[in-house]
Amino acid sequence: MADILTTSISGLRSYQTALATTSHNIANVGNDAYTRQRVELDARLPLKEGSSFIGQGVDVSNIQRIYDQYVVERLRTFTSSTSSLDTFLELASRVENLIADENSGLSSALDGFFNAMNDVANDPSASAPRVTLLGEAEILEQRFNSISKDLQNIENEVDDRIRYEVAEINSITTELARLNKTISSMSGVSNPPLDLLDQRDELIKQLSEKVSVNTVQQNDGTLNVMVGSGQMLVSGSTSVNLVARASSSQPDRMEVALQSNNSTVNITNSLSGGELGGLLNFRENMLDDAQNSLGRTAIALAESFNALHVQGYDLNGDMGSNFFNSVGTGNLTGVFGGDYLNNGFDVGDTVSFDLQFDGRTVNVSHTIVAGDTNQTIANALLFGASGINADGNVTDNGDGTYTLAGTSTGISMTFRLRGDQIEFQTAGGPSLVGSGNNLTITNVTDGVADDLIIQMGQIGSSSTALTSGTATNASPASFLGPSNRNSVLANQNNIGTAQVDFSITDVSALSTSDYLISYDGANYNVVRLSDNVTMASGAGPFNVDGLSINVNGVSNTGDSFYLRPTRLGATSFQRNITDPNDVAAATPIRTATSVSNIGNGQMSSGQVIDSLDPNLLRTVDIYFDPANPSGTFDVVDRTSGTILQNNVAYSSGMQVTQNGWQVQLTGIPQPGDVFSVSENTGAATDNRNALLMAGLQSAGILDGGATTLEQSYAALTAEVGTVTRQVQINSDVEHALLDGAIAERESLSGVNLDEEAADLIRFQQAYQALSRVIQASQELFQSLLDAV
Secondary structure, three states, X not given: OOOHHHHHHHHHHHHHHHXXXXXXXXXXXXXXXXXXXXXXXXXXXXXXXXXXXXXXXXXXXXXXXXXXXXXHHHHHHHHHHHHHHHHHHHHHHHHHHHHHOOOOOOHHHHHHXXXXXXXXXXXXXXXXXXXXXXHHHHXXXXXXXXXXXXXXXXXHHHHHHHHHHHHHHHHHHHHHHHHHHHHHHHOOOOOOOHHHHHHXXXXXXXXXXXXXXXXXXXXXXXXXXXXXXXXXXXXXXXXXXXXXXXXXXXXXXXXXXXXXXXXXXXXXXXXXXXXXXXXXXXXXXXXXXXXXXXXXXXXXXXXXXXXXXXOOEOXXXXXXXXXXXXXXXXXXXXXXXXXXXXXXXXXXXEEEEEEEXXXXXXXXXXXXXXXXXXXXXXXXXXXXXXXXXXXXXEEEOOOOOEEEEOOOOOOEXXXXXXXXEEEEEEEOXXXXXXXXXXXXXXXXXXXXXXXXOEEEEEOOOOOOEEOOOEEOOOOOEEEEOOOOHHHEEEOOOOOOOOEEEEEEOOHHHOOOOOEEEEEOOOOEEXXXXXXXXXXXXXXXXXXXXXXXXXXXXXXXXXXXXXXXXXXXXXXXXXXXXXXXXXXXXXXXXXXXXXXXXXXXXXXXXXXXXXXXXXXXXXOEEEEOOOOOOOOEEEEEEOOOOOEEEEEEEOOOOEEEEEOOEEEEEEOOOOOOOEEEEEEOOOOOOOOHHHHHHHHHHHOOOEHHHOEOHHHHHHHHHHHHHHHHHHHHHHHHHHHHHHHHHHHHHHHHHOOOHHHHHHHHHHHHHHHHHHHHHHHHHHHHHHHHHHHO
16 A cells, blocks of 8 residues: 655655755856756656555656757867867967068068169169168068067977977876776766766866867766877776977977877877867968968078179179078089289199098199299199199080089089189089088198188179188188088988988079978988979989989988978078178170271170179170171180181171170171170179169069069968968857857756746745645544544
């Protein structure tokens, strides 16, 4: 028979639990991590009484969280993506402000520099415009250096923040593993400790703010947490630590690895979402490109401006030198010797010195005899009986040039006369990894007083430098060629002894990409990382995208090198010229038409196309010799009388090229007419080279001649602005989605005080009613007792 007292007590206990749960909900109304709980009540099994069933009351079958896994996972996803975009946006906005700012950006400095160059062209003999030009060049240098340094500071900050985020992730996963253990030990899956589940969900949400994760529920109530492409961070009561370490391929930057069983596995490329994913995404998809693009612009400016400046004449009557320096461009180029008789080369001396290049040593000697001139001494040092050409590794090319083969495959150096100097230039790319692509003059003696001096000069390559302007018995000296060791990073796991060096040989072909050079056991493979295209394969040297790349030494299978050719372009950009008189505004040649000419032929003012030609400044006549066939002319060296070009057919508008210059002839010359090209002495008012240099502002220099310097920087500014704007839009969208997910979760799982108050009244009334039932049952029982 049903027991009214027992039935009432069951209800009393159940609603006491309901009241306690409601009280717990109300107490946690301010806890954002709390999930509202609800008591599940089930009627007890009824008892059969006659032909009917009478109930026995109620029991608490379960206390559940009002929880939807799909809603929670949406919240985690939007939390992770929003955190990632906010991190990217914060850093991208700083880069945008840095590059696009009118005061700190590069555009105004470029305009100021080229405006000053135009002022020099307008008044080439005046000092004030030249001083202003050097000041603007210094501002340009400072602007390149400053922007590059600020970008590097942001990169360093990213590395620091990666370390911090990894430490935070490890702290969270350690706590998750502890909670998993506690939850598993306290109850089964059907009856878990709800408040601990809330704590675990909150930790996973915090973890999602750091990096995107996936979770899998286990049978014992624990939750496995995975990151990246399925790497386990938490498995049951065990957590696996992440490690922020120096990248093996780029030792100067942080990568993220998973530490397991005393080994680590790089998972950087598989991570996404959260603050950590935002940092990695920003570094790869904005910061690297910005640094490379800025560096490429600096290299292009230095190289293109130098190429024109070295072909000009300054106010001292000297050929121009390199105006700027940046990273290594071109091959090693220079001259040595000249004016020997005033530098200790005395009659009776047996001059001797060694040229050391790429593992070769060439001994050069010559005994000075009466009647020797500077020119005959230079001739003897180059192709005399004991000159450079006498070495077994030197080949006479039959055209006035002599090539020394280096010990590295494809590496060589070619010598020729440049007046009474000896000019040289390397070929085949960089050599002598670790010490640069060098030519050293050493063991200088004359057998008597040892007082001779070998003068050394810089021409050509913007990166060719000198350890000294002279080589003497007491002090050897070197030409230092393009060595870009800071831009080539050897993988820390390399086993072999190989090293890689490179130089930039064609700025117009230069990209903003980095490159990976790896050895597969048979060949080196050069991969352009911007599109993962294999650009070259073999033993090298390689010519790729305006780069000359050389590998020296022995590699093991799997060895690799990371090449960042333009990254340091802006960092290393600097002005070389400090004396206003050294600005080479004039052109070193001038043209003239003989006053005796009877035809109406005209000749252009001419342009220099090879400033390194040793005969550039020799006087040359273009002579319409009456003895020649009609309509032809000769090109004649005036001093020696040597006919350089014979019986050249004339047509109006044709170009004549000789000795490193080019002129245009127009009109109708007559037999006997003469046009001359000679050194431009007293050229203080000549502005032709200044005009050429000023014209670089609008000249296509990059991307195969399609992009100017200002367009290159404008493209960088636009790209950074576009990406930043896109990230801002995406961030706004994700924030709206996140707000919706939060609202959805609050609507479902959050504590509603009105609803809880209604439950509180309902449960209280039920509790009070059951108390009255118990009181009634007691009165009935007492009546029975009284009746006995």
